[in-house]
Amino acid sequence: MNNFIKNIKVRKLYLVSVLALVSLYSCVPTRTVREENKTVPELYNSETEDTTNTAVIKWKEFFTDPNLVTLIDTALANNQELNMMLQQVDMAKNEIKAKKGEYLPFVGVYAGAEVEKVGEFTRNGAVEKHLDIREEEEFPEPLTNFSAGLSASWELDIWKKLRNGKKAAVLEYLASIEGKNFMVTQLVTEIASSYYELMALDNQLEIIEQNLEIQQQALKMVKLQKEAARATLLAVRRFEAEVYKNQSNKFQIQQKIVETENLINFLVGRYPQSINRSSNAFITKTVDTMYSGIPSQLLANRPDIRKAEYELSASKLNVNIAKANFYPSIGIKAGLGFEAFKPKFLTNTPESLAYSLVGDIVSPLINRNAIKAEYQNANDRQLQAVFEYEKTILNAFIEVQNQLSNVENLKKSYSLKEDQVQALTESIDLSLKLFRSARAEYTEVLLTQREALDSKIEIIETKRDQLLANVKLYQALGGGWN
Template identity: 40%
Template sequence: MKQHKKINPWIHLAVLVFLTSCKVHQDALKTDISIPQKFEAEAPLLAIDSVKKITETPEKWQTFFKDPILVQLIDSALVNNLDMQIAFQKVQQARAGVQYTKGIRLPDLGVNLGAGVRRFGDYTIDGVGNYDTKFSTNLNNKQQLPNPIPDFYVGVYSTWEIDIWGKLKAKKKAAFSRFLAEEQGRNLVITNLISEIAIHYYNLMLLDRKRAIIAENILLQENALQVVGFQRDIGKSNQLAIELISAQVLAAKTLLMEVDQEIIEEENTLNFLLGRYPQPVFRSEFNVMPELTKNELPGIPSDLLGNRPDILTAAYRLKAQNADVKAAKAAFYPNLTLNANLGYQAFRAAFLFESPASIAYNVVGGLVTPLLNRRALKADLMASKASQQEAYLNYEKTILQAFTEVYQLVKLDNNFESRSVVKNEQVALLKQSVETSRTLFSSGRAGYLEIITSQENYLRSQIELLEIYRLKNQNNVHLYKALGGGWK
């Protein structure tokens, strides 16, 4: 009969472990995405990886905003704003996760102090055996067992999971990436806060200017009312002209009260962002020249998007999910754990620290791997892969949204520049028309309707010009934020 050689059972176990573990290999998703090199309709593609260092960075906010009062307000908000404080606490929570995983690959070491007592029954194996030791000639008096038996132990213990497959390293990397993501989330709060403060501050300046314009127009309308009243007295005008111009004055005064209410609302919003209760907000007077912000738009490279906190946050979250997938895959592999104890142990306290007689130690190593019913591991891996894919799509979506945002803001800036030039010409002409209508009315060559129309058009054009200035400055702030500025 043919004889078969016996195969070592350890070889069977090793093969089984290998077959159950080798199916889970998968490369991590990359974080680089190709985008146009310039913010133009047709431009060559450029690979952006926001987790790499970007050489070009936007200007610091301390020099981007030219108003010294605004700079002081931003400094105050960065300290007192409640959203900033909440974001800081989130960073601290993520830092705790990093601290937890900092020594995850190193052995645990602790101290063990123990004391106890145990009595064996007279009709048990241990009880009979311990009683027989009293008559043994191999034991001295110190080694005689009392009944009940005390047990004293003082020593150290250590537990170490050896990271063969990189599971613990992946968990450590995931925790660190989440910490970096939270830090960038805090930077996103900073840049949003700075932009909101700047926008509301500029709105207040423009509202002050708007109020001054309305007040000036009210004086012009009241002067026109006096002229029409004089013309009525000499029979060259009528009561209808007086009533229409008086109604125009009242409408302007109502508009003035609306502006006062808007100023109160803007101040309250700004005070809330500053982390303080409602109070007057000191501000500079509005001046068209020079501009309130500093933007250099020509030739903006698209890799500046790598400075955006939202893109950095999405990138680090993707890296964290990549690490989670690696850890989930490594869970299918065997775990190698070492446990050790070293100390003094005795059944009498007086003999506890006798060395080397009372020294006790043990070392145990274990290799554990899942073979059957691995549903939990498979579900965890499936969920990790889905989260990884979600993080990648969110990262790609964030980059696409950022590029589109900057592209639109650049185009809007050019549009506002052209509109402001045209509107300034219109305001200058309508201002002259107010003087012309009065002169013609005084000489009887124009009616009161021309005065009313010219004054209404002049006031409306001035307010429209202010709105263009507001939108232009707001666009500059948004563009600065969209390029990753405001948090450095």
């Protein structure tokens, strides 16, 4: 009868415990975060469905100038920012190892020695005083203790909290790799842009020097005209002022050349030195045809989109990890070794053999505000990652769309500027001939020379902008990192 009553009490206690756990975990909060929107327009404006994409071309094939290729190669090895990012990638890889170790058993070796003196009028003191362990051996006073052995602890990952942590670390590692790839595209683009800028400045300097020769010849002619009383001192002064102006512009361009060279050297990771380049054929440099493919290819080609996608997946796992904190954690601890009050007894087995096995369940019960707050934060971070992912896709599409339009408009602009340069170059000779024959004013000669110089500078800038637009479109499509 007593056993029956005891069984009923045990069952009631078990039932109460189960009901308490059910009621406790029925209060675990849940929150649904909307899925990310991956849809992009089917086509770019005024484009066909051709899937040929320049982004798949490796950067060493996209850039054909050997001097530029050498600069980029050197930068990929020496650039400090990129090397710091590589360390970040390595740290993310190490985090995977740390997370993987968390759900495996921890095993350690231990050895210890201690001494203890207790009062004789205590339970332990009385035992030590009157109990012999051997016929000729007594407890030492004060009592010493020596131990050595192995200890192990293991948290059972029944809620997959630790495994999800390892998966999230893997995703963060992959995201760091894509972050590094995106930095490579930015570095390649910046070096190429600065290189083309440097070549354009060289050509502008050459144009100014050529124009100075023409202006100085015109100045000599005006001085001769003045001596012959066919021109005034005002005309002479105006021509001199124009010469001074272009001499001043020459020094400004020389300063820009120095700064651009040093910017490239900084990106390459070296102290200032001359940059090898072939600027002579800059104005006749061919602008390659670009192929944009279709917008959906951006999801696979752009490193920043892939990075945002990995980070979004990691944030989803972090939500599961935060939710698992509401559930009980189950741990196992074990130990196996030898223990004795004198070192010579440590090897006496089984008398000195000591072992332990402990299992425990720990669950949050009261004041779970911190856990709830972390769960809410994890959900908020997931929603942030959703917005970041969608923003990255939108930004990528707009960048491509802008550069496609830029490439097309610059192509039309360059064609018109070629005609403008040709017309104004011919006008210089005509204005000088008319001035010699007193059929044109000196102001017409000055204005013609100024407009011709401006047009030549502008066509060089347009050629530069065409090359930069191609580089930026290549980056926007997702090229430059492979």
